[in-house]
Amino acid sequence: MGWYLGDGYIGKPPRTYQLVITADSAYPLLIARCCEAIVAAVPGRVANVNPHPTQNSVRIASCWTRWPDAFPQHGVGRKHERPIVLEDWQQAIVDEHSWAFLRGLIHSDGCRTTNTFKTKLPSGRVAEYSYTRYFFSNISADIRGLFCATCEQLGLRWTKSNARNISISHRRSVALLDEHVGPKA
Structure with a gap:
């Protein structure tokens, strides 16, 4: 679900539907995990990986006639131009598998980074500090809302950096994300 909301869409080739998720080819482990998630969600489906020319x-694609039932958020136009609301049965799955949902969102539209800054102390000495943080960026207010609600459910502290970016830099929250999500690999 997280990967679909981040970098996915449902296309309509003849006689079926196709779930397509675009991923950066620099992250082969994430590509493999995305394929595994598709196969786990719909046993018997195949996830094909096709490099962009x-x-x-890469385009990770899987054909199935029921993809619109699995993702009723599917529709014409961009996701940020239409409402993205989970059905009750989808919310129940997200509640049960919150870390997997957050992992999909962060690995599609997020990152883990180290923020380093310098500051002049009252003594006159310049000190340099570094801390790790996660970012999630999405134009859709609804998708950002799903991300933030899931963070709150998991006890993660988040802040809104700007109109489309959510930041998680609280030490305990970052430690939980490192344990359950991890950096892109």
Whole structure:
């Protein structure tokens, strides 16, 4: 679900539907995990990985006639231009598998980074500090809302950095994300 909301869409080739998730080819482990998630969600489905001819990305695709039932958020146009609301049965799955949902969102539209800054102390000495933080960025207010609600459910402290970015830098929250999500690999 997280990968679909981040970098996925449902296309309509002849006679079926196709779930397509675009991923950066620099992260082969994430590509493999995305394929595993598709196969786990719908046993018997195959996830095909096709390199983009000119960009450093791949298309992870899986055909199935029921993809629109699995993702009723599917619709015409961009996700940030239409409401994205989970059905009750989807919310129950997200509640049960919150870390997996958050992992999919962060690995599609997020990152783990180290913030380093310098500050002048009252003594006159310049000190340098570093801390790890996670970012999640999405244009859709609904998708950001799902991300933040899931963070709150898991006890993660988040802040809104700007109109489309959510930051998690609290030490305990970062430690939990490192344990359950981890950096892109």
